[in-house]
Amino acid sequence: MREIAVVAFAQTRHSATDDGQSEAELIVGVLDEVRAKTGLRRFGFTCSGSCDYLAGAPFSFVSVLDAIGAWPPISESHVEMDAAWALYEAWVALQHGDIDSALVYGFGKPSQGDLREIMTLQLDPYYLAPLGLDQVSFAALQASAAGAGRAELDEIVRRSRADGRANPYALDLPDPAGNDFEVEPLRPYDIAPSADGAAAVVLAAGDLARELCENPAWITGIAHRIEPHYLGMRDLARSASAADAARAAGVGKGHVDVAELHTQFSHEELILREALELGEGTVVNPSGGPLAANPVMATGLIRIGEAAQRILDGGASRTVGHASSGPCLQHNLVTVMEAENG
């Protein structure tokens, strides 16, 4: 395996409303930031993650290439997924050995449509989508199956929002309050607040990584696993795919200082903590996590970026970034990162 590290990370100050910037304009700032941090203008490979349904336009990601500067022609790819999977593709490309750097970015403007309905479009078109099963409804089915306790969920949201208030990139949200249900057992505040935003990560291999930054966040394990799509074919109370991905990535091989989890609903933290076997000694989502800002399609990449940043800053020696895709944690990607002498 080639040594590959996250050497730079940047994200927008995520906005709960459309502040008037186009997708390409959202990306420009974070690209400038990672270029400045690494000194690189060109990358061996560029890969992005986004969802055309957020903009409601086919190949909408192509126009965002205007922000990249794709001339002379660049080697580029895109995943119609959270950009965490773009990072995975870039990591695989780097493993081939013919390039040493990769730019990964993701962006989303969920403010333009109705995310709950858009997420119905990802469901199987025969059995689930025609029922009008929306994102919060299927998540509530999982919360119910998991039997999550109300006090525990409230505390997860309270902690996430407090951490989010201390994070300049996350939303400023009050402590959770109110007894209304969105879809019982989920309350409105159990839902990650969608936001417009973008993020970028630069990966580099071996010596280039050491040249580009002082404390590269070395990816010592990265794996993703998927389970059956249909909700009635799996045990919704746990995430077998997240557990498998965590084992394959070697999460349990050492102490985890920080884990950034792609929790789009508060109960997912309980399921993921169990799947990743995270103990009391691991700080979960110190950034506030998605429950403090959910710039859809960048949120998973941001988890890897936030976890990497703890190492880049020299504050942590071993961290985990998690990303999820599909209904009810169907597909999970786990990345383990370590400091040079971690």
Place this chain on the structure above:
Amino acid sequence: MTVEARNLEARYVLEFPGGYTRTTGPVIGRFLTELRDGRIVGVRTAEGRTLVPPLEYDPATGDAVTEEFVEVGPAGTVESWSWVHAPRKAHPLDRPFAWALIRLDGADTALVHAVDAGDVKSMRPGLRVRPRWRAERTGHITDIESFVPDVTKIVSVVRSEYVVKPGLALARFLEGVAEGVFIGGRCGSCHKVYVPYRTTCPECGVAITEEVVLPDTGTITTFAINNLPDPRAPEVPFVSAYILLDGSDLPMIALVGEIAAHEVRQGMRVRAVWVPEEERTTSMSNIKWFAPTGEPDAEL
């Protein structure tokens, strides 16, 4: 004043006019065809499990499923559920309902569908449900409009009409009340004074012949604060009390008024408050209630 240019908005809809045509393949097609006929089928996997709804490949092994379809349900058991308080436009029902994972009888997996349970309190894991079919079926998952809970209870209406008379003892007592007095009866054997008036002593089992006119003052021996309105006391809370009339040996029940409920106490001295003479009838409604006299409390 023009809109700031960055706040200009355009609206558009992404839609496939007439809907997007998808082929079903043989497995899903069989399920939807049976659904159109009002039947639910699962498909057997090579390992002998029954997948409902049928998939082309066994999610547990990745192997192609067999060609054996088996009818399941139509009844099933709710494994877990969530409750939609405010249905959305795309939802299958326009009133509050549950989403549920339903294990149909004979299936090894759960079907996701709506349950029209009326009230969230009706939902629980283990709830037995059955499909409610749409009259016009087309071979679509929504041919099942929703599932509905099994019938486990019915409402029985009971109503009979009666005419009753007070009986001689109560009639005599009410004659006294009509005149504004309480008539009691003294047992010739044990000498206890009963009020309301009785014609027999329940302790001795002998006839009572001696009438006693009692004063309309007495002492509260115990009481209850009622928070459910009653036709005789529409305003809550009201107090009903056992009142031992002076000179009697057993208390009678009456309302207590002209005092806050929380101030009523055992031993409190009270007096009957009568309606004005011209409003009196042969009825207990002649007594509005008992009100405190202001005397010191009595020893009980």
